[in-house]
Amino acid sequence: MKLYKIITVFTIFIEFSFLFCSKAIASQEEASFLEYVASQYVLAQFKGKIDDDQKIITKAATLDPRRNYGGKCPNYLTAQLQGNEIKPTSIVKIVCNDPKNKYTVLVPVEVIKQQKVLIASRDLNKGEVISNADLNLDYIDESKVLDTAINDSYVLVGSKVKKNIKAGSQIRDGNICVVCKGEKVNIAAQSGGLTLKTTGLALEDGSMNDFIKIKNIKTGKTIIAMVVGPNSVLISL
Numbered sequence: 502m503k504l505y506k507i508i509t510v511f512t513i514f515i516e517f518s519f520l521f522c523s524k525a526i527a528s529q530e531e532a533s534f535l536e537y538v539a540s541q542y543v544l545a546q547f548k549g550k551i552d553d554d555q556k557i558i559t560k561a562a563t564l565d566p567r568r569n570y571g572g573k574c575p576n577y578l579t580a581q582l583q584g585n586e587i588k589p590t591s592i593v594k595i596v597c598n599d600p601k602n603k604y605t606v607l608v609p610v611e612v613i614k615q616q617k618v619l620i621a622s623r624d625l626n627k628g629e630v631i632s633n634a635d636l637n638l639d640y641i642d643e644s645k646v647l648d649t650a651i652n653d654s655y656v657l658v659g660s661k662v663k664k665n666i667k668a669g670s671q672i673r674d675g676n677i678c679v680v681c682k683g684e685k686v687n688i689a690a691q692s693g694g695l696t697l698k699t700t701g702l703a704l705e706d707g708s709m710n711d712f713i714k715i716k717n718i719k720t721g722k723t724i725i726a727m728v729v730g731p732n733s734v735l736i737s738l
Contacts, residue, residue: 528566528567528568528569528570529566531569531570531571531572531573532563532564532565532566532568532570534573535561535564535570535595535606535608536561536562536563536564536608537561538578538580538593538595538608539561539580539593539595539608539610540559540560540561540610541559542580542582542593543559543582543587543591543593543610543612544557544559546582546587547587554616554617555614555615555616555617555643556614556615556616556617556640557612557613557614557615558612558613558615559610559611559612559613560610560611560613561593561608561609561610561611562608562609562610562611564606564608570604570606571597571602571604572597572602574597574598574599574602574604576599577597577598577599578595578596578597578598579595579596579598580593580594580595580596581593581594581596582594583607587612588612589611589612590609590610590611590612591609591610591612592607592608592609592610593607593608593609593610594606594607595607595608613642614642614643615640615641615642615643616640616641616642616643616646617638617639617640617652618638618639618640618641618646618650618652618671619636619637619638619650619651619652619653619654619657619671619672620636620637620638620639620668620669620670620671620672621635621636621637621666621667621668621669621670621672622634622635622636622637622668623635623668624665624666624667624668625662625665625666625672626662626665627662627663627664627665628661628662629661629662630659630660630661630662631657631658631659631660631661631662631672631677632658633654633658636654636657636658639669641671646671647671647673649673649674649675650671650672650673650674651672651673651674651677651709653709655730656679656709656730656731657672657677658731659730659731659732660677660678660679660731661677661678661681661684662676662677663675663676663677663678663681663706664676674708677708678706678707678708679707679708679709679711679728679730679731679732680703680706680707680711680713680728680731680732680733680734681703681706682703682704682705682706683702683703684702684703684732685700685701685702685703685718685732686700686701686702686703686715686732686733686734687700687732687733687734688700688701688715688717688724688726688734688735688736689729689733689734689735689736690735690736690737690738691735691736691737691738692737692738697738699717699718699719700718700719701715701716701717701718701724701726701734702715702716702718703715703734704716704723707728707734708728709728709729709730710727710728710729711727711728712725712726712727712728713725713726713728713734715734724736
């Protein structure tokens with residue numbers, strides 16, 4: 502008799518545990534599903550509205566997996582943004598309009614806007630000349646993009662490092678010289694449709710579009726020329 506009671510109690514315990522676990526698993530699936538719906542809904546609002554060098558990441562808040570959310574609500578589920586515009590943290594209202602099982606869930610979604618930038622692929626030391634292998638493309642938060650960062654590989658490749666640059670860092674305009682003082686440069690002189698070329702010596706550092714002093718090696722004269730690329734300057738006659 503006692504053995505029968507023990508077996509019965511144990512059986513009831515197993516059945517109860519199974520039901521509890523099944524509900525817990527179902528709730529976790531529902532929570533994850535609703536998080537996904539909210540995240541994808543916000544992401545869809547950016548379709549066709551961002552540039553090729555931008556990326557949007559959405560992260561839904563973690564919903565309580567212990568709550569019964571009412572199921573996935575096939576054919577009756579709708580999503581709507583709370584408010585008139587997308588904010589860094591937006592609220593998505595998910596509604597199940599199933600007549601037999603209506604429910605509403607509000608899901609906060611973090612919105613991260615990223616920008617494609619050029620970064621150093623390794624530590625770059627003062628005096629080194631930057632090559633293509635020294636650059637990587639990466640996406641970072643828009644708020645962290647530096648106004649002084651250079652994102653044109655044409656400008657960077659062939660430029661010389663003036664200040665040490667750590668791997669993974671954006672390359673600031675002031676950390677390099679496109680034309681460096683004391684080094685030879687190619688001078689292009691334009692007059693109408695005619696272009697003449699010669700060599701010169703940079704008398705000062707220069708970044709893109711800077712006007713700097715150049716000494717013409719052939720004539721010994723000092724001229725003012727515009728930096729147009731690594732070790733290249735342009736003057737108009």
